[in-house]
Amino acid sequence: MKNKQEILNKIELLSKGNEPNFQININDTLTAYQHLEENRSNLTIKILSILGVILSVLSFLGALFLLNILNDKLNLIICGSIFLVLSLYCIKKYNAIIIDTASIAFYIAGGWMLIYGFDIHDLNYIFILCFIISLCTLLIVQRHLLSLLNILGIIYSIIALINHNYQNILFITLINAILIITLIYFLSHEAVVLSKRNLISTIYNPLRLGLILATVATTAFIILSHYETYNEQVNNNSFALYILSVLYAFAILWVVYKITSKFEITTSKVLFPTYALLILMLGSTVINPGIACSILLILTCFNYQYRMGLSIGLISLLLSLWHFYYNLTFSLLVKSLILVISGLLFLAIYFVINSNKINNEKI
């Protein structure tokens, strides 16, 4: 655990270069560190907590079904509301990791009972109810796991609502575009968000993760729905794929421009091959925006050192590449040649970069 002296040393480091107006509330900072240390969970605790939530919610809902309690809607609404309020009260009051499992399990079970109890046949109202519950919870409590759940709840209620009413993939593409812009904004404007000291800065970590998960999942949904409706006569899905690829391409080029500007790389000897290679890569994978999505995530998350996002980007890149090559309508022979040529191209770039480095070192 960090002791008081270590924290004071850190504050000293923070103050370096920020004199003379730098002011900090030491008591609150020490309390924040103490709370953080007391609730610092390792992977075992996180997995145990999530497994506990899944197991308890499933057995509880299973009991409701088997005991025929679901027929009495009024009871469901009352019990669901009590569970919801109770779980939120506990999280708000105790704000500790040990009650996460209990409160999130009660929250999910309560929310589900409330929605089921209203006995609504129109899906629109269900999605709106999900949206309202998630939004209200997000405004009331800001625990990491619960906030992530609510952010995903908000995004997916909107997507489900639009998909249910319009059934046009172009609208989902529009939402994906908004997600991309929001994600890049939040990743690249961390300082702006933190300096505001408001609700957004409190939920910055779950918001960032939620946006990444939502962007990847929505892109995957658009790609997969394209392959499902591949043989239909009226097919907006291919159009959606191209639009999404172009959007991702612009986003990647913008991010690369920002990175090169930050490191003051202005020589056309570096810039021209970089942009040419990017355009070649993005152009050849235009039918699968998942690859562009992964590259964008890898570039931005690495630049801003967000490891979780980087891991998601790398896994997503592997899956997208597999999906891309698997669905190419070429023979295995052509596919193998494309793979070898691409691999040799990457290796050639690697050797060109490194030979330049060796030459520079010699000079």
Added chain:
Amino acid sequence: MWKTSYRVSDSEASPTFNLFQIHSITENYHNFSLDLIMEKLNREDISIASKHSNLSREQIENLLEENVYVNTKDWKRFLDVFLLVLGIGFVVSGIIFFFAFNWADLNKFIKIGIILLLLVATVLCALILKINEVYRNTLLTAASMLVGVLFAVFGQIYQTGANAYDFFLAWTIFITIWVIATRFYPLFLLHIILINTTIFLFNDQVLNSFDPVSMSTLLFFINGSALTALLSLNHYRKIQIPLWFRNTFTLIVTSIATIGLCYLIFDSRLLNGLLLIFGTLACYSYYIYYALQTKSTFFIGTIAFSILIITNCLLIRIFEDEFVLIIISLFVIIMVTAIIKLLLNLQRKWTNEK
């Protein structure tokens, strides 16, 4: 452990300090040289400080740039690794696709010849090249995989079946010497998986006399004894087991014990499983002792979750009523909360001891 009741002289009324006061606090409590403790700030520190201070957007931006975000050197290193991995990955995949395309048309001698050639080349590289031991062991692991591919292709050509127990038995036997010689843990894990698969398939295809409980008992004793021996050797500093291997092997052993005991609970033949019950009790007791000695929360979490699942099965078996699911739901919540509380306390205690 320090308390939040920390106060500084006359500043109790207003807990906001300026830089001069911070200097006096640190100097009053300890004399230290800033140069000696120049550890880097992380994102968490900047986030906490920004919340409780008057740092401006530009100041937070500068702190993030200096302490968290990457520099040109990091970018160069990242691009190097990324391009190399992509390049090798694509070329190797392309070669595999090429053989997959032409596989059906290849003569059976060429098929086996290609794999044999790769096998011999891999082993020779591992033996002759003067390379780091990790690379040498990795090459031998690749050779062990190729042994399996060789037997699979042999089975495909001569129709001996690719799921027959003797295929896995041959694979297990032929790599045993490499497993012993290299003491390389990825290879060891492969060997464990192969042994378990061989025993399972032997019972399924030849013996047919072991019920699920007896099968679980046999597998539990083989794996449990190996894990216990490894942990004991590790505990007395004879060998160093990597954390990932120790945890994966523990997961395998606890999963076998949990599945076996759950079968036993619903099977109603208690005598059949006495060996498994006592074996599990003995092993779990030793693992908990080991966890407390080596300060590992993973062992305690895994064993507690295994006991939780076994208890749930026991509750279902005893009550045999739908209502028990409500009890299980509450029981899981209470138990998981208690386990997390225990793990947090242990973690805090162990961190303070350091």
